[in-house]
Amino acid sequence: MLGAWLSQPVFLCGWIPEKCPKTAKCAAGVFNVCQLERLMAHELNDTYPVRPPSICALLAQAIDSAGDAILIIDANDRVVWANRAFARLSGFQPHEVIGEHCATLRAQTSPADCYSALRHSQPSHMGTWQRELCSVRRDGTTYIADEIVTPLWDQGGKLTHFVAVLHDVTRSKEALQKERLLASQDMLTGLAGRARVTELLTSAIAEAQQSGRILSVLFVDLDGFKKINDSHGHSVGDAVLKAVASRLQSVIRCSDTVARFGGDEFVILLPTVASRRVARRIGMHAVDQLSQPFAVGIGRHSLSASVGLAFFPEHGRSSESLLNSADEAMYRAKRQGGSQFQVADLAAEPMHHGRFREISAVEHSADLNGSHTDERGNPGTLVGG
Numbered sequence: 374m375l376g377a378w379l380s381q382p383v384f385l386c387g388w389i390p391e392k393c394p395k396t397a398k399c400a401a402g403v404f405n406v407c408q409l410e411r412l413m414a415h416e417l418n419d420t421y422p423v424r425p426p427s428i429c430a431l432l433a434q435a436i437d438s439a440g441d442a443i444l445i446i447d448a449n450d451r452v453v454w455a456n457r458a459f460a461r462l463s464g465f466q467p468h469e470v471i472g473e474h475c476a477t478l479r480a481q482t483s484p485a486d487c488y489s490a491l492r493h494s495q496p497s498h499m500g501t502w503q504r505e506l507c508s509v510r511r512d513g514t515t516y517i518a519d520e521i522v523t524p525l526w527d528q529g530g531k532l533t534h535f536v537a538v539l540h541d542v543t544r545s546k547e548a549l550q551k552e553r554l555l556a557s558q559d560m561l562t563g564l565a566g567r568a569r570v571t572e573l574l575t576s577a578i579a580e581a582q583q584s585g586r587i588l589s590v591l592f593v594d595l596d597g598f599k600k601i602n603d604s605h606g607h608s609v610g611d612a613v614l615k616a617v618a619s620r621l622q623s624v625i626r627c628s629d630t631v632a633r634f635g636g637d638e639f640v641i642l643l644p645t646v647a648s649r650r651v652a653r654r655i656g657m658h659a660v661d662q663l664s665q666p667f668a669v670g671i672g673r674h675s676l677s678a679s680v681g682l683a684f685f686p687e688h689g690r691s692s693e694s695l696l697n698s699a700d701e702a703m704y705r706a707k708r709q710g711g712s713q714f715q716v717a718d719l720a721a722e723p724m725h726h727g728r729f730r731e732i733s734a735v736e737h738s739a740d741l742n743g744s745h746t747d748e749r750g751n752p753g754t755l756v757g758g
């Protein structure tokens with residue numbers, strides 16, 4: 374890191390040619406670049422017929438040409454120097470920021486974001502601080518930079534400056550945020566996404582543990598959905614997925630959640646269901662709803678769904694194990710011809726554990742020893758409304 378070596382006088386002394394009579398003294402001493410330059414100009418005049426190039430100028434040129442933005446800030450948080458990459462990143466020309474307080478460059482001005490405040494925090498083993506900061510550009514937009522801050526000390530051990538090397542991470546941060554949003558919300562149907570429902574399930578498990586209320590998860594997978602895409606195109610497939618989402622929402626209460634887990638898979642979370650019988654009824658209702666033809670565009674499209682149901686705690690004590698159990702039951706429904714509903718069955722040989730995460734041996738044994746219900750769903754039949 375450029376910022377790191379700026380504070381290393383040994384590196385600068387290494388520049389001194391072999392003939393330098395002061396090499397040993399230089400290597401042992403602590404000099405800043407301009408002191409070193411003065412020393413060399415003075416001491417080497419007799420040795421060298423041609424004066425060496427100015428180290429200050431060379432370093433200034435090197436730092437000015439660096440790819441990452443570099444700021445030098447004094448101990449009172451005022452900018453004393455900025456390079457060209459900083460101008461490209463922020464839109465501020467060096468003369469516009471020199472003399473300014475660093476807080477004027479920040480999107481939010483928190484005293485903790487100032488450089489002088491870093492003195493109170495522990496630096497890394499390299500003697501630097503690394504942090505991520507949101508700063509403001511000249512045009513008012515913001516950028517996020519990974520910043521490595523190196524302190525500079527004088528000969529008396531007093532902190533005089535900070536060198537901040539800023540690496541722009543705005544794009545990767547935005548991509549990550551977009552990815553998170555996509556995972557928390559499904560853009561096509563507007564339903565919760567996989568990450569969101571997993572989060573909700575985890576907190577519902579914690580609440581069910583406290584309250585002892587019944588919590589269940591339904592895993593819904595459409596049967597033969599690929600055929601709709603293949604025969605009528607993706608846009609019809611998309612419209613059918615949206616219609617599936619609204620039909621599934623019609624079978625739940627507002628305290629429940631329907632999520633699109635991915636592709637043609639949906640999850641229904643019933644965090645506080647009145648009884649196991651009600652949960653089974655909702656599962657069968659979902660099968661029934663999705664077996665009614667979908668009128669999309671000019672055509673009517675027949676579809677069906679396989680649904681698996683798992684209860685906390687008997688079919689799993691974590692979000693992953695519950696989802697695995699519901700998924701396993703859904704696969705059993707599919708293997709038996711689809712368009713039906715099955716309850717997770719711990720007696721059956723697990724076929725698909727691990728699709729979300731392997732159930733741990735402890736968890737599985739806890740499941741086997743738990744109060745397993747003997748209730749089963751009736752495949753394909755709708756009981757009640």
Ligand SMILES: Nc1nc2c(ncn2[C@@H]2O[C@H](COP(=O)(O)OP(=O)(O)OP(=O)(O)O)[C@@H](O)[C@H]2O)c(=O)[nH]1
Pocket residue numbers: 561594595596597598599600602606607608609610611614635636637
């Ligand atoms: N239109 C559309 N199709 C999607 C989307 N996401 C996934 N798919 C398609 O959904 C299909 C899911 O594959 P499968 O689960 O094998 O489809 P299936 O025909 O229902 O198979 P079974 O589950 O075995 O009955 C694939 O063809 C994907 O291309 C989407 O957002 N829109």
